[in-house]
Amino acid sequence: MLKQNKLSKAIKMGLMSCAISTVGLSSVMAQESSAPDNAASDNVEKVIITGSRGAPRSIADSAVPVDVFSEDDLVAVPFTDTNDILKTLVPSYSLGRQPISDGGSFIRPASLRGMPTDKTLVLINSKRRHRSALVQIGGSGTQGADIATIPSSALKGVEVLRDGAAAQYGSDAIAGVINFQLKDNSEGGSLSVDMGQYYEGDGEQFTVTGNIGFALGDKGFFSLSGEISDTSSTNRGEQYCESWACVDVNSADFLTGLDTSLSGYSEEAFIAGLADANLGGEDVVQPWGQPNNSATRLFFNSGYEFSDTMKLYAFGNYSASEGDGSFYYRYPGNGTIEDIRLENGSLYSPLEKFPGGFTPRFTGEITDFSLVSGLEGEFANEMKYDFSARYGSNKIEYTLENTINPSMGPDSPTKFHPGDLINEELQLSADFTQFFDMGFSTEVVLAFGLTYMEESYELVEGDPDSYNVGAYSSPDPHGFCNDDGSASTDGLAVISVGSTLDCTDSDDAVYTAVGVGSNGFPGYSDIYSETYDRDMAGIYVDLSTDVTDALFLQGALRYEDYSDFGSELVGKVAFKYSLTDDVNLRGSVGTGFRAPTPGQQGTTNVSTRLPDGLPVATGLFPALSSVGQALGADALKPETSLNYSLGMAGSFDALSLTVDFYRIELEDRFYAVSTIDVSTDPDSGDAYDKYLALVAADVDGANTIGGVNYFQNAFDTVTNGMDIVATYTMDDTVLTGSLNYNSTEIDSDASLYLNSEDEYDLENALPKWRGVLSAKHSFDMLSVLIRANFYGTYENAINSSATVVQEYDAGVMFDLELNYQINDGLSLAAGARNIFDTYPEKDGVNGSSDDCCGxxxxxxxxxxxxxxxxxxxLNYIF
Incomplete structure (x- = not known):
């Protein structure tokens, strides 16, 4: 039977191709969470949907590696965020935490096989999941699906295809595919209440999640899942005390670097105001850790069989979440908190609003919605069909408070709505499968289909104050001084009534120019508020069969045509050969592609970055915008890949083992160029030329921007790796081990786009080795799970020339959980993640560090x- 599809927003012409097959022979990550009395169930043959066409194949018969995780596996992981669950179960899946990264603080970037999020295709019930509205503003600039919107209580299982699959599933599937299978129960359900906190006494989390199933007549089901969560922030930083500014009252360097001569400044008021500098309620002006976050999420899955040959299905979700975090602390004299001359000639400083300086607080409200529906069945000639449509939307509404628009002076508010981001996708599809007897060991499976997709990305204008170009964005806005340094008539007038104006002093506040827009995240003006859209039509064909009892072959071709990038043809071949009844050899070769999204083509942002460990206002501009073109950007184009894999899977009594080697050659890799310096100093050479380019492109506040960058197809990379997965089952104990090696190298001259630091970090910042070893043993009603998470060594370049490098040692973090089965439906679990409270080394080497500010x-x-x-x-199953 074919897989479920997705529904849509409006009726349009076109048809979709969703999924093909890459059938995969793979070993499974063991069911470390299976109940002890069900230990034997680990030996039950599992079937996979992802990568297969026609009748689902068993894991032992697939031609590429697919990890299959049951509901029990997912429940046993001590996380509620589905992202963290995957990170725990799949060693080649990594997940970052970005405390100060605009929207990246709320939607975390993930990676499979060393590839960014947007190179892994996410499916739900085998249908493509829409992207989030967030484009990460640095590095790979990823825009992928927000997996956190999928509550774990909605999942019956997860399949992770660790192989390039663009020929089967289309753009994005360069590193692999993650397919989330929703629960389809028509009765019963579950309820789970989870609560905990970090050893440090912060980061309290409370989650209630559950599922309930209903019958729709005799032949249908409706399964509803929901989750409510609330997570408090953490702080693993210290009070802000740097060489250029120190506000730690316990340090001998207290007040170093601060301009204590500003109007309205007094040490007493400053110290008293420090407690209010950050609205996050922390003891430091700038906390480092996870943000506050709360969410309500709903998912439904339904189906109804009209007959043995026709079924209607629908599924979808609604998710609303809110997170808030801090930006960099603004101290007196940092370029934002400066004296300016008002129209009456008096002095004004933002210290009048924020006596202790301020730390902007950033809030993101994320609304995610999807609806998918389709009709699947079988024609009279036994050809199977699946007609489907889907619509998905993700919206982020930003709020910025505890900050100012410096250029507005005393008239500035302290709370802003800088704008919204909206990503929408509409896709229609038709998929068909036909079986033919051609004399091989099994019938030939022909799968083919058509697809049509529209996607759009919108930057919604913020409130006017968030981007307003106030009078104080330029020196001497009231014309108090003449070019020769003498006072004008207006200047003499304010001097006559007591102003301290001194036009002969170049340091006088009359010459101060301050930033434009809500400080920390200037709003989207009407100039940058725009909708970027495109459409795509595609077709695919897939053939597979067991040529002999020992040899399985598969081939796939896919053609897609984009309105903005032209067309791409990709293909893949895969095989599985049985060396013995218990040992199989498998492999594949395939090409892939990923077309830059409308969001990656259109996103713009001005925020504080740390190009050399120092905070700098940095602007990111679209490559084809007037700014990008003035800076020398080239038009974007699709990334293309060539993927190889070769491996084996075997069963040896109680041991199952898979070993897979892979290579991903990625050309024209999409990346943000390293920060380019901008300066208003005519003697700064190229940095001054960049400033003039910004002015020529009519960039508001160009004189307050210290750096710029943009996205480009910047270089080629080669990724080599290996996955090993082993499971050993004995009586009441299940042992599971998985190990991943992954190494990425730049395979072209990237110096035109990246500095030495960014090149070095791309190749070395992730541990090349990562492993997970777990053991579960049960004693009647009590089970014990121990998990060891291993990370190999890795390195981080600290300066832009990569002459200072910090090396991080390998380490192991242990998890422990005790689960007591109170009765058939009720169980209680307690445990700890990272039970020995292990941390990586602190940032810094030889007095240098990659971070700052606490x-x-x-x-x-x-x-x-x-x-x-x-x-x-507490888990309850009913």
Whole structure:
């Protein structure tokens, strides 16, 4: 039977191709969570849907590696965020924590096989999941699906195809495919209550999640799942005390670097105001850790069989979440908190609003909606069909408070709505499968289909104050001084009534120019508020069969045509050969592509970045915008890939083992160029030329921007890796081990786009080795789960020339959980993640560090730096 599809928003012409087959022989990550009395169930043959066409194939018969995780596997992981569950179960899946990264603080970037999020295709019930509205503003600039919107209680299972599959599923499936299978129960359900906190006493989390099934007549079901969660922030930083500014009252360097001569400044008022500098309620002016977050999520799955040959299905979701975090602290004299001359000649400083300086607080409200529906069945000639449509929308509404628009002076509000981001997708599809007897060991499966998709990305204009170009964005806005340094008539007038104006002093506040827009995240003006859209039509064909009892072959071709990038043809061949009844050899070769999204083509942003460990206002502009063109950007084009895999899977009594090697050659890789310096100083050479380019492109506040960048197809990379998965089952104990090696190297001259630091970090910042070893043993009603998470060594370049590098040691973090089965339906679990409270090394080497401003640990570290976390969970199944 074919797979379920997705529904849509309006009726349009076109048809979709959703999924093909890459059938995969793969070993499974063991069901470490299976109940002890069901330990034998680990030996039950599992079937996979992802990558297969026609009749689903067993894991042992698939031609590429697919990890299959049951509902029990998912429940046993001590996380509620589906992202974290995958990180725990799949060693080649990594997840970052970005405390200060605009929307990246709320939607975390993930990686499969060293590839960014947008190179892994996400499916639900085998149908493409829409992207989030967030485009990560640095590095790979990813825009992928927000997996956190999928509550774990809605999942019957997850399949992770660890192989390039663009020929089967289309753009994005370069690293692999993750297929979430929704529960389809027509009765019963579950309820789980989870609560815990970090050893540090912060980061409290409370989650209630559940599922209930209903029958629709005798032949239908409606399964509803929901989740409510509330997570508090953490802080693993210290009080802000740097060489250029120190506000730690316990430090001998207190007040170093601050301009204490500003009007309205007094040490007493400043110290008193420090407590209010950050609205996050922390003891430091700038916390480092996870943000506050709360969410309500709903998912439904339904189906109804009209007959043995026709079924209607529908599924979808609604999710509303809100997160808030801090930006960089603004101290007196940092370029934002400066004296300016008002129209009456008096002095004004933002210290009148924020006596202790301020830390902007950033809030993102994310609304996610999807609806998918389709009709599947079988024609009279036994050809199977699946007609479907889907619509998906993700919207982020930003709020910025505890900040100012400096250029508005005293008239500035302290709370802004800088704008919204909206990503929408509409897709229609038709998929067909036919079986033919051609004399082979099994029938030939012919799968083919058509697809049509429209997608759009909209930047919604913010409130006018969030982007307003106030009078104080330019020196001497009231014309108090003449070019020769003498006072004008207006200047003499304010001097006559007591103003301290001194036009002969170049340091006088009359010459101060301050930033434009809500500080920390200027709003989207009407100039940048625009909708970027495109459409795509595609067709695919897939053939597979068991040529002999030992040899399975598969081939697939896919053609897609984009309104903005032209067409691409990709293909793939895969095989499985049985060496013995228990050992199979498998492999594949395929090409792939990923077309830059409308969001990646259109996103713009001005925010504070750390190009050399120092905060700088940095602007990101679209490559084809007037700014991007003035800076020398080229038009974007699709990334293309060539994927190879070769492996084996075998069963040896109680041991199952898979070993897979892979290579991903990625050309024209999409990346943000390293920050380009901008300066208003005519003697700064190229940096001044960039400033003039911004002015020529009519960029508001160009004189307050210190750096710029844009996305480009910047270089080629080669990724080589290996996955090993082993499961050993004995009586009441299940042992599972999985190990991933992944190494990425730049395979072209990237110096035109990246500085030495960014090149070095791309190749070395992720641990090349990652492993998970778990053991579960049961004693009647009590089961014990121990999990070891291993990370290999990795390195981080600290300066732009990569002459200073910090090396991080390998490490292991242990999890422990005890689960007591109170009765058939009720169980109580308690345990701890990172039970020994292990942290990576602190940031810094030889007096240099990659972070600043109170950070203790490297904020971009993919190895968790939050410390130990303990929890309790009550599960009820009915």
């Amino acid at each position: 950070a203790v640990y490297w904020s971009g570290n993919n190895v968790d730096w939050q410390g130990g976390y303990y929890y309790a969970r």
